[in-house]
Amino acid sequence: MFGIRDLIRRxxxxxxxxxxxxxxxxMLTAVLLGTALALGLGTIDYxxxxxxxxxxxxxxxxxxxxxxxxLDMLTAVQVAVLTLYISITLIVLTLAxxxxxxxxxxxxxARVEIRAALAQWVGLTAYSLxxxxxxxxxxxxxxxxxxxxxxxxxxxxxxxxxxxxxxHLLARTAHVDTSIxxxxxxxxxxxxxxxxxxxxxxxxxxxxxxxxxxxxxxxxFDRDKLIDAACEAGARIAIAAPEGAFLVQGDRLASIWxxxxxxxxxxxxxxxxxxxxxxxxxxxxALALLVEIxxxxxxxxxxxxxxxxxxADWIGHGLSQRLGDEDGALGWHLDxxxxxxxxVPESGVIAQSLFHxxxxxxxAHGHPYVATRLIDAYAAALARATAPSDRRTLTRMIDELxxxxxxxxxxxxxxxxxxxxxxxxRRAPAVTGALAAE
Numbered sequence: 350m351f352g353i354r355d356l357i358r359r360x361x362x363x364x365x366x367x368x369x370x371x372x373x374x375x376m377l378t379a380v381l382l383g384t385a386l387a388l389g390l391g392t393i394d395y396x397x398x399x400x401x402x403x404x405x406x407x408x409x410x411x412x413x414x415x416x417x418x419x420l421d422m423l424t425a426v427q428v429a430v431l432t433l434y435i436s437i438t439l440i441v442l443t444l445a446x447x448x449x450x451x452x453x454x455x456x457x458x459a460r461v462e463i464r465a466a467l468a469q470w471v472g473l474t475a476y477s478l479x480x481x482x483x484x485x486x487x488x489x490x491x492x493x494x495x496x497x498x499x500x501x502x503x504x505x506x507x508x509x510x511x512x513x514x515x516x517h518l519l520a521r522t523a524h525v526d527t528s529i530x531x532x533x534x535x536x537x538x539x540x541x542x543x544x545x546x547x548x549x550x551x552x553x554x555x556x557x558x559x560x561x562x563x564x565x566x567x568x569x570f571d572r573d574k575l576i577d578a579a580c581e582a583g584a585r586i587a588i589a590a591p592e593g594a595f596l597v598q599g600d601r602l603a604s605i606w607x608x609x610x611x612x613x614x615x616x617x618x619x620x621x622x623x624x625x626x627x628x629x630x631x632x633x634x635a636l637a638l639l640v641e642i643x644x645x646x647x648x649x650x651x652x653x654x655x656x657x658x659x660x661a662d663w664i665g666h667g668l669s670q671r672l673g674d675e676d677g678a679l680g681w682h683l684d685x686x687x688x689x690x691x692x693v694p695e696s697g698v699i700a701q702s703l704f705h706x707x708x709x710x711x712x713a714h715g716h717p718y719v720a721t722r723l724i725d726a727y728a729a730a731l732a733r734a735t736a737p738s739d740r741r742t743l744t745r746m747i748d749e750l751x752x753x754x755x756x757x758x759x760x761x762x763x764x765x766x767x768x769x770x771x772x773x774x775r776r777a778p779a780v781t782g783a784l785a786a787e
Contacts (some may be wrong), residue, residue, distance in 0.1 A: 372464060372467065375464045375465070375467070375468040376467060376468050376471045376472075378468065379468035379469060379471050379472030379475070380471060380472060380475040382472055383471075383472035383473060383474075383475035383476035383479070384475050384476070384479045386476055386500070387475075387476045387477075387479040387480040387497060387501075388479060390480075390494070390496045390497045390500050391479075391480060391482070391483040391494050391496075391497050393496055394483065394492070394493070394494045394495060394496045394497060395483070395492055395494075411493055411495055411498065412488075412493050413484050413485050413486060413487070413488045413492075413493045414486070415493075416483075416484055416493045416494050416495060416497075416498050417481070417484040417486075419498045419501075419502070420477055420480050420481055420484065420494075420497075420498060420501065423473075423477045423498075423501050423502065423505055424474065424477040424478060424481075426505065427470055427473045427474045427477060427505065427508075428474055430470055430508075430509075430512065431467075431470040431471065431474060434466070434467070434470065434512070434515070434516075435467075437516075437519070438519060441519055441520075442454055442457060445524075445525075445528075457519075460518060462514065462515065462518055463515065463518060463519070465511070466511055466512065466514075466515035466518075469504075469508050469511065470508060473501070473504055473505060473508055476501055476504070477501055480494060480497040480498070480501060483497060525642075525656055525659075526656075526659055528642075529639065529642060529656070529659050529660055529663055530659075530663060532635050532638050532639055532642075532663070533635075533639060533662075533663025533664070533666050533667055534663075534666075535635045536632075536635035536636050536639065536663070536664075536667035536671070537666055537667040537670035537671060543572070543573075543576075543682060543683070544682070544683045544687070545680060545681060545682055545683060545696070546680065546681060546683050546687070546689065547680055547681065547689070548585070548680055548681030548689030548692065549585070549606075549689065551587040551604070551680075551681075551692040551694075552587075553606075555587070555604030555605060555606060556605060556606050556607065557604070557605040557606075557608075557613065558601055558603070558604055558605070559601075559602045559603040559604075559605065559613055559616050559617065560598075560599050560600065560601060560602060561596040561597065561598055561599060561600045561601075561602045561622060562598065562617070562622065563598050563622055564595075564596065564597050564598045564622075565595070565596065565622040565623050565624050566593060566594070566595055566596075566622065566623055566624075566625065566626050567590050567591075567592055567593065567594050567595075567596055567602075567620065567621070567622060568592070568593075568621040568622065568623045568626065569592055569620075569621055569632065570588065570592075570616075570619050570620045570621070571619040572682060572691060572693070574615060574618075574619050575615060575616065575619060575690075575691050576682055576684055576690045576691050578608075578611060578612050578615040579608065579612060579684075579690040579691060580684040580685075580688070580690055581611075582607065582608035582609050582611060582612050583607050583608065584605055584606060584607040584608025584609075584612045584690075585605070585606045585607060585608075585689060585690060585691075585692075586603055586604070586605055586608075586612065586616065586690065586691050586692070587603060587604045587605075587691075587692035588602070588603050588620075588691070588692065588693050588694065589601040589602055589603060589604065589694070590602070590694065591633075591693070591694045591695035591701065592632060592633055592634075592693075592695075592701075593626060593632075593633050593634060593637070596622060602616070602620060603616050603620070632701075633701045633702065633705070635667070636664065636667065636701075636702055636705050636706075637705050639660045639663060639664050639667075640660070640664075640705045640706070640708055640709045642656065642657075642660050643656070643657040643660030643661065643664075643709055643712065643713070643719075644657075644708060644709055644712040646660070647712045647713065647716055647719065654716060654718050654719055657712070657713065657716070657719045658718060658719050658722040660709075661709070661713070661719060661722040661723040661725075661726045662722060662725075662726060664706075664709070664723070664726050665723075665725060665726025665727065665728075665729040665730060666726075666729070668698060668699075668702065668726065668727075668729065668730035668733075669729040669730050669732060669733045670733075671698045672698050672699075672730055672733035672734050672735075672739070673733045675697065675698055675735075680692065680696070682696075697736070697739065698739070699730075699734070699736075699738075699739040699742050699743070703742065706746060707746075709723065710723070710746055710749055710750060713750065714749070714750060714752075714754055715754045717759060717763035717766065717767055720750040720751070720767060720770075721766050721767055721770045723750055724747050724750050724751065724767070724770040724771060724773075724774055725770055725773065725774070727743045727746055727747050727750075727774060728747070728770070728773055728774035730743055731743050731744070731774060744774075747771060747774050748771075750767070751767045751768070751770070751771050
């Protein structure tokens with residue numbers, strides 16, 4: 350399951366996508382909705398709603414002075430809460446970014462609940478400000494904006510209830526272990542690659558070339574749509590760069606054999622080139638975040654071994670889950686009848702991960718506690734790996750972690766724990782007898 354964030358990214362409507370995927374657009378929308386609601390309720394009050402309320406028994410009826418005071422109070426509360434929420438958020442995220450990295454802010458923004466919490470307070474403030482135009486000093490009770498006041502009070506109470514949930518989410522997002530677990534689960538999300546198999550040489554001269562229309566990072570592409578377009582046109586598509594690669598404007602993005610203009614149009618429509626690598630529900634970038642947090646934690650300025658070890662644990666979870674979801678041979682994505690339609694470089698889990706894992710290996714090499722946990726993570730991946738090349742790569746990385754660092758001597762206890770971790774990795778089900786047979 351991809352969840353709400355991926356659903357937002359796949360939203361066909363550009364307008365809805367902009368509303369749901371950023372910070373400023375939800376706020377602007379909330380201001381417009383708040384303004385429209387205040388004007389609508391104020392007009393209904395003027396046309397008779399207030400007069401009807403005034404005839405009811407009880408203390409609800411109010412004159413213009415009382416309504417104005419209530420709106421002043423609501424505006425003060427809404428502005429104070431909005432200011433406090435933004436101030437606390439900036440402080441918390443600044444402190445958390447020191448240990449997790451600045452990209453934590455992107456994950457925080459990606460939460461739909463966070464955007465809703467900010468937007469509703471901005472919208473309420475706009476509502477209360479616009480509602481002031483219906484307050485007439487010394488005006489008759491029958492025209493006082495009672496419906497506007499009661500509506501604003503009701504909406505503010507709902508927003509106060511949501512505020513507690515918003516602070517809860519902020520605290521959980523800024524908490525190191527919670528963020529690591531969230532990223533790890535995102536990385537372990539099902540790949541949904543579909544059947545894969547061998548195909549023609551992806552580096553052969555192409556009949557048609559699609560070039561990058563701007564410089565930036567290749568953020569991803571909709572494999573299903575590309576396969577469907579290629580199948581319908583009788584074409585083959587080879588993407589030239591792996592997900593996350595930086596492309597300079599004019600670089601080759603894709604090669605096409607056969608097909609028509611519709612195939613090229615689909616590539617331009619589905620391939621995303623962005624100025625920076627955005628948070629995604631799954632994929633190599635989630636692993637890059639885990640490695641960044643883990644390597645940062647092992648820096649002399651932080652020296653936080655437990656955070657790095659937690660990253661290693663969730664890397665093991667993600668690798669093992671994604672390897673378990675890997676379907677068939679690597680290389681070309683096949684259509685429903687088994688024809689090779691789409692080639693994506695570094696489509697294998699280990700191929701995608703190797704560069705990032707090498708960075709973490711080097712950082713953890715001199716820290717036996719973290720190295721032991723990372724070896725256990727690789728052992729979990731070995732239990733799911735089926736390709737001989739993947740098993741060899743994981744085994745080599747385990748051996749590198751277990752090797753004694755140059756110019757350093759490990760204590761007997763550290764050496765024993767590393768040896769035990771290596772032995773556990775050798776007993777991984779998928780490699781029992783397999784490596785010996787190669």
